[in-house]
Each structure stands twice: as structure tokens, then as C-alpha cells.
Amino acid sequence: xxxxxxxxxxxxxxxxxxxxxxxxxxxxxxxxxxxxxxxxxxxxxxxxxxxxxxxxxxxxxxxxxxxxxxxxxxxxxxxxxxxxxxxxxxxxxxxxxxxxxxxxxxxxxxxxxxxxxxxxxxxxxxxxxxxxxxxxxxxxxxxxxxxxxxxxxxxxxxxxxxxxxxxxxxxxxxxxxxxxxxxxxxxxxxxxxxxxxxxxxxxxxxxxxxxxxxxxxxxxxxxxxxxxxxxxxxxxxxxxxxxxxxxxxxxxxxxxxxxxxxxxxxxxxxxxxxxxxxxxxxxxxxxxxxxxxxxxxxxxxxxxxxxxxxxxxxxxxxxxxxxxxxxxxxxxxxxxxxxxxxxxxxxxxxxxxxxxxxxxxxxxxxxxxxxxxxxxxxxxxxxxxxxxxxxxxxxxxxxxxxxxxxxxxxxxxxxxxxxxxxxxxxxxxxxxxxxxxxxxxxxxxx
Amino acid sequence: xxxxxxxxxxxxxxxxxxxxxxxxxxxxxxxxxxxxxxxxxxxxxxxxxxxxxxx
Numbered sequence: 001x002x003x004x005x006x007x008x009x010x011x012x013x014x015x016x017x018x019x020x021x022x023x024x025x026x027x028x029x030x031x032x033x034x035x036x037x038x039x040x041x042x043x044x045x046x047x048x049x050x051x052x053x054x055x056x057x058x059x060x061x062x063x064x065x066x067x068x069x070x071x072x073x074x075x076x077x078x079x080x081x082x083x084x085x086x087x088x089x090x091x092x093x094x095x096x097x098x099x100x101x102x103x104x105x106x107x108x109x110x111x112x113x114x115x116x117x118x119x120x121x122x123x124x125x126x127x128x129x130x131x132x133x134x135x136x137x138x139x140x141x142x143x144x145x146x147x148x149x150x151x152x153x154x155x156x157x158x159x160x161x162x163x164x165x166x167x168x169x170x171x172x173x174x175x176x177x178x179x180x181x182x183x184x185x186x187x188x189x190x191x192x193x194x195x196x197x198x199x200x201x202x203x204x205x206x207x208x209x210x211x212x213x214x215x216x217x218x219x220x221x222x223x224x225x226x227x228x229x230x231x232x233x234x235x236x237x238x239x240x241x242x243x244x245x246x247x248x249x250x251x252x253x254x255x256x257x258x259x260x261x262x263x264x265x266x267x268x269x270x271x272x273x274x275x276x277x278x279x280x281x282x283x284x285x286x287x288x289x290x291x292x293x294x295x296x297x298x299x300x301x302x303x304x305x306x307x308x309x310x311x312x313x314x315x316x317x318x319x320x321x322x323x324x325x326x327x328x329x330x331x332x333x334x335x336x337x338x339x340x341x342x343x344x345x346x347x348x349x350x351x352x353x354x355x356x357x358x359x360x361x362x363x364x365x366x367x368x369x370x371x372x373x374x375x376x377x378x379x380x381x382x383x384x385x386x387x388x389x390x391x392x393x394x395x396x397x398x399x400x401x402x403x404x405x406x407x408x409x410x411x412x413x414x415x416x417x418x419x420x421x422x423x424x425x426x427x428x429x430x431x432x433x434x435x436x437x438x439x440x441x442x443x444x445x446x
Numbered sequence: 447x448x449x450x451x452x453x454x455x456x457x458x459x460x461x462x463x464x465x466x467x468x469x470x471x472x473x474x475x476x477x478x479x480x481x482x483x484x485x486x487x488x489x490x491x492x493x494x495x496x497x498x499x500x501x
Contacts, residue, residue: 038471045469064466071471421481428464428482429489432457439456 002364009362010355011065013375015041017113017382018068024112025105026070032101035092038071072105099405106397113383117331120376122324128369130313133218135161135172137309140219141190142172143256148203149215155198156191157219157256163188176214179204181337209347218303222258225305231297236275236288238298243278255300266294331380339384354435356442391416391423457486 019041029036036057040048044062051060062068074093089096094105141158144150150157161169164178165186178184183205187198204215222244227233244252248265252258252275265273274287301307315323341348353360361374387395396419404410411419461482469475 040470043467043470045466045475062470064463064470066463066467069467069471424464424478424481425485428460428485431460431464432486432489435456435460439452 005364005366006359006362009366009371009374010359013362013371013378014065014067016375017116017379018042020112020116021109021382021386022068022070024108024110025072026108028101028105028108029070029072029094032097032105033092034094034097034105035073035090036070037073038069040070041068043067043069099401103398103401103405106394106401107387110383110387110394113379113386114328114332117376117379117383118324118328120324120372120379121327121331122320124369124372124376125315125323125327126317126320129315132171132311133303133308134311135169137311138172138218138303139308140221140254142175142216143219143254145213145215145217146203146207146211148207149200153198154200155187155189155216157254159189159191159196161187161189161216162195172216172218173214175216176208177334179215180208181334205341205345206347209341209345218308220255220301220303221307222252222255223301223307225299225301228297228299231295232288232291233296233298236286236296238277238286238296239279241279245276245278245283247275248273258300262294262296265290328376328380331377332384335380335384354431354438356435356438390426391419392427393423396420396423453490457483457490461486 022039022041026036026039039057039059040062041060042049042062043064043066044051044060045064047063048060049063051058053059072094074089074095094102138160141160142155143157144155144159149155161172161175163169164175164184165182166188169175175187179200183202185200187200189196189198207213207215224233224238224240224242226240227238244258246252247258247261248270250257250261250264252261270290272287272289274285277284277286304310338348358378361377363370386393387398389395389399391400400411400416400419410416461479464482464486465475465479468478
């Protein structure tokens with residue numbers, strides 16, 4: 001059922017994005033009185049699921065959900081309609097129109113995607129606001145998830161990150177993205193009441209790319225959220241809300257210490273345990289015998305539990321608009337920074353994902369806030385990928401139109417045809433890389 | 447062996463879908479299928495040597 005929900009979300013998001021992107025080309029083309037032969041959501045090789053002809057244009061829905069297209073008369077695109085191009089230009093064809101009109105048509109799709117992302121982020125802010133835990137409210141500081149960044153001169157569990165590259169940190173999770181995306185090197189932390197300046201190299205980026213994990217997460221106290229039936233925790237008499245103090249003499253008030261202590265006890269095959277817990281302010285000593293799994297069988301509270309004070313920000317309509325703009329801009333700049341990693345970090349090439357990876361950004365349950373947020377993100381991705389100066393993509397057409405504006409004449413049709421084929425080859429390669437990685441990960445389980 | 451059969455099927459599937467998107471626009475499926483097949487297979491061989499390096 002979860003998989004069906006993911007597929008439904010992916011197809012709905014793609015349908016919205018493709019229709020609006022193609023409308024971005026279609027509307028200006030119609031305004032400039034250019035003949036548009038086809039407008040299709042999804043591709044329709046051999047047959048269409050639905051089609052209707054109105055005026056000059058055939059509107060339809062294809063069966064292959066890899067995108068969509070508008071077929072504009074007199075335009076060299078990846079379809080390479082060379083027969084049409086051999087005829088003299090007609091007044092209602094793309095190639096007869098001035099360069100500025102053709103440029104508007106070509107950037108229309110990407111412009112709509114950017115505007116859509118901005119609109120969606122603004123509406124999410126207006127209708128749902130923002131819920132998060134402020135960095136300062138993670139009162140136990142951070143837990144460092146890799147030994148590569150742990151130490152006196154690096155980070156330590158319990159540190160509070162105050163600033164990254166001199167900028168105050170409001171959301172702790174931003175410390176991870178700044179390390180990965182912006183390759184931030186300088187951190188200001190508070191350690192035992194003192195301010196410590198930390199400078200790192202690229203250990204964090206390498207770790208995150210290799211392990212597909214974050215570096216920091218909030219440090220969480222050892223407090224039981226729920227106890228599993230027929231578990232050692234239940235047998236020992238542990239209850240929801242119990243706070244751990246010590247386990248076999250070791251301080252385990254923090255959950256990372258609790259986990260480390262269990263690993264240590266398991267490594268020396270300790271049979272029995274004695275723990276001190278705090279139940280409603282009263283200290284209790286409990287004891288028992290470990291089983292072979294060394295698992296107690298309880299869920300600890302998490303970073304989003306009531307242990308931490310949550311902040312909700314509401315936006316008026318007027319406030320939601322600049323917030324939408326800010327998020328769309330940040331999403332785009334973060335995506336561009338991540339894209340650059342492909343060329344600078346070998347590990348990043350393996351993290352490029354195709355349709356499987358895109359599908360995974362949707363949750364297994366339907367939640368409209370998440371759905372619109374992910375759709376807005378995909379809209380940014382679609383805009384960026386489409387404006388890359390690769391022939392056969394919108395950006396390739398824009399590149400040649402700009403050349404025409406500067407040089408005063410267009411590249412020859414023969415050159416354009418060859419460039420389109422070259423661009424098509426690049427697209428096929430990208431498809432292989434992205435989807436090949438998905439399949440490789442699926443086969444190897446990584 | 448299973449690995450290479452999987453890769454072969456993947457190469458065929460990607461080439462098929464890429465050519466199918468061109469067919470949708472009314473152009474020759476087989477021309478694009480063969481072009482896609484050659485590119486996908488060559489890029490795979492490059493990737494295998496440069497990036498994946500299966501043991």
C-alpha cells in the first residue's frame with residue numbers, strides 16, 4: 001500500500017509539473033501566433049490514453065510518464081523534424097519569429113517552474129506555517145555521529161553549535177546542510193560554558209557522501225517513550241517516562257552514552273546489570289540478567305518529542321510571499337551547490353539518483369503539506385536541469401538563441417541538428433547514470 | 447553473470463524508453479533505439495572502468 005501511495009504522489013507531482021512547464025512554452029507560443037501541433041502530458045509512442053484536437057493543436061495524455069512535450073511548428077528540437085525544416089518558413093512557424101519571441105517561448109517552461117516553486121513554498125508557509133525546534137532549545141547540545149569529527153580540537157557530544165562561518169545557527173539541522181552543501185569549515189561552539197572555535201577540513205563532506213548520513217543530531221536524554229511487551233525492559237519493571245541515571249556504574253543520562261555502555265557490556269559479555277533510574281523524582285535501583293541480544297526492548301524519546309520546546313511560526317499572506325521567495329531561492333542555490341559536488345567529489349557521482357530516488361522523497365502516507373513541499377522541490381530541480389546549456393534541453397535552445405542575438409545570425413540547421421543529436425546522447429548518458437545508480441543501489445542493498 | 451544480465455536488461459530498457467519518447471513525437475523509433483543502445487552501452491563500459499569498478 002505504501003508503495004502505491006508513493007507512486008501515486010510521484011505521478012501526480014510529475015503531471016502537475018509537466019503540464020505547467022509545457023504551458024510555459026505553449027501560452028507564449030499561442031500569444032505570438034505560432035502553430036502548436038501537439039500538447040502532451042506524458043509521452044505517447046504508438047498510442048495515446050486520450051487525445052482531442054482543438055484548432056491546430058492535438059491535446060492528449062500519453063502512457064509513458066517520463067515527461068511531456070509541446071510540438072511547436074518550425075522548431076529544431078530533439079525530434080529533429082528535418083522534413084519540415086526543408087520547406088520554406090511559414091509565418092506561423094517558430095523559425096519565422098523574431099529572436100526575442102523565441103527566447104520568451106524557450107524560457108517560459110523554466111520560468112513557470114521557478115514561479116510555481118515560489119508560489120507553493122509561500123502557500124505552505126501561509127496555510128501551515130513552520131514547526132521546528134530552535135537550535136537553542138536543544139538544551140543537551142549535539143551528538144556527533146562520526147569519529148572522524150570527534151575530539152578535543154573537533155566536536156564533542158554535548159557541544160552547542162552557536163554559529164557556522166560566523167552566522168548564528170537557528171536550526172540545528174542546517175549545520176549538516178551547511179557542512180555538506182556550502183562546505184562550511186568554521187564553527188563556533190559552546191563547550192562546558194566556554195566558547196570554542198573549530199576549523200575542519202573536508203571530513204564531514206566525505207563522511208556524509210560515503211555513509212549517506214548526517215554528522216550532527218540533537219543529543220537526547222535517556223528517557224523511555226514506550227516499553228515493548230515481553231521485553232527485558234518490561235520484565236525489569238521499566239516504565240514510560242523513566243529516566244536513566246547509571247547502568248553498571250556508568251553515567252547513562254544521555255542516550256548516546258546508554259548505547260555506548262550497552263556495546264561495552266556486550267563486548268565483555270557481562271551477564272547481569274544494575275541500573276539507577278529516576279521515576280517521578282524518586283531514584284530506584286533495578287537489576288536483572290542480560291539475554292544474548294543485549295537488547296532491553298524500549299523506545300527512547302526522540303528529537304521531536306515533548307522533551308524539547310517546539311516553535312511554531314505563523315505567516316500572514318503578506319509575510320508568506322517573501323518567505324516563499326526566500327525558501328525557493330535557498331532551495332535553488334543549495335541544489336546548484338550539490339550539483340557542483342558531482343564534479344568535485346567522486347563519491348557524489350554515485351549518489352546521483354533517477355526515478356527511484358525521486359520517488360523516495362515522497363513518504364509512504366499521504367500528507368498534503370509534504371506532498372506540496374516535495375513538488376515545489378522537484379519544480380526547482382526541473383527548472384535547473386532544464387536550463388543547463390545542453391542541446392535538446394531548454395537551456396540548449398536558449399544558448400543558441402543568445403548566440404543568434406550576439407552574432408546576428410543563427411547557427412546553421414545542420415549544426416543545430418548535430419547539436420541536438422549530441423544533446424540527446426548526453427541525456428541518454430545522464431539517464432543511465434541516474435537510473436543505473438538506483439538499480440545498483442537496489443541490487444547491492446546500499 | 448546475473449550482474450551482467452541485469453545490466454544488459456537495464457541498457458535495453460533505458461534505450462527503449464529514450465527511443466519511445468522520440469517515437470511519441472512522430473519520428474523513427476529504431477533509429478533512436480540503436481543510437482540510444484550504442485550510447486548507453488558505451489557509457490556503461492566507461493562508468494564500469496572509471497567509477498563502479500565491480501570486484
